[in-house]
Amino acid sequence: MTQSGPESETGATASVNARGAVDLSQLGGAGGPDPQPGQPGGEHAAGADSWVVPIRPEQLQQIVQLSAQAPVIVLIHGEDEASTTMRSTLADHVDAQQGRVLLAEVDASISPELAQAQGADQIPVATAFVGGRPVGEFDSSVPADQLGQVVTEMVQLATQNGMTQKLPPQSRRARAADEEPELPPLHQKAHDCLEIGDLDGAIDAYEQALRENPGDTDASIGLAQVRLMRRTQDVDLHQARSAAAQSPDDVGAQITVADLDVLGGHVEDAFARLITFIRGHFGEERERARAHLVELYSIVGDTDPRVNTSRQQLARALF
Known part of the structure; x- marks a missing residue:
């Protein structure tokens, strides 16, 4: 990825997760053991915390601002096989980082204008942001087994620029049908x-x-x-x-x-x-x-x- 340093004066629009933790600045910190960078773990089973969040096109600016807290990958995807593979693989590697990076997904199939602007032949495509600025772009031509390295490089870039915070979980992976919801x-x-x-x-x-x-x-x-x-x-x-x-x-x-x-x-x-x-x-x-x-x-x-x-x-x- 092409790298550049983050800006120091980037505003951010935050959200809050279900447990009452501010998304995007780790503020209070996310608990749990540190994972091995870029290595999806067995803990990411049904019902596990996740740092993958679907967004609408009009929320893109908010997500870019959020990269002032931690690296953000914005993935524009469709319903094709390449999109499914890229989404799943990135989600595994992002969740393995336990809050050091966020994956925001935009479904091009429900945003025709976005798909048209991007070009159908270039979807899925992902853009990495650090400090409110794009630092790289990649698509499905990147082999699935190399996506973990891409995620790890983002975390390393952020760390080099003093961004060591961890975001609280932003969502939950699908639970088993017989599993009781954990939230009141x-x-x-x-x-x-x-x-x-x-x-x-x-x-x-x-x-x-x-x-x-x-x-x-x-x-x-x-x-x-x-x-x-x-x-x-x-x-x-x-x-x-x-x-x-x-x-x-x-x-x-x-x-x-x-x-x-x-x-x-x-x-x-x-x-x-x-x-x-x-x-x-x-x-x-x-x-x-x-x-x-x-x-x-x-x-x-x-x-x-x-x-x-x-x-x-x-x-x-x-x-």
């Missing part, structure tokens, strides 16, 4: 809403889950994350940064940029921005910034070392 019904409802872009529906589902069980930590985190997505979905990154720079005493402007930084993978920057505001302000605005920072801690995850470091800085800023 309202969590599954939230997940289903997110898959069709219904953020309000996902929020309603998580809120209902919390009404029924106030101690549901996953629902609480999921709710915070979906609200973060809704707050930032129509925000222009550059305009937000400009507004925050021009109005350093505007707590709302600082919070907006902090939200965008978290979604863009700039977690330390987001935390530092709010800590700085807290140090220099008092009263209701200070409390609003503090409460928002604590909410961002829950989104990133208490096990993330960046959260622990920021908590110490927050304590010093407050006392």
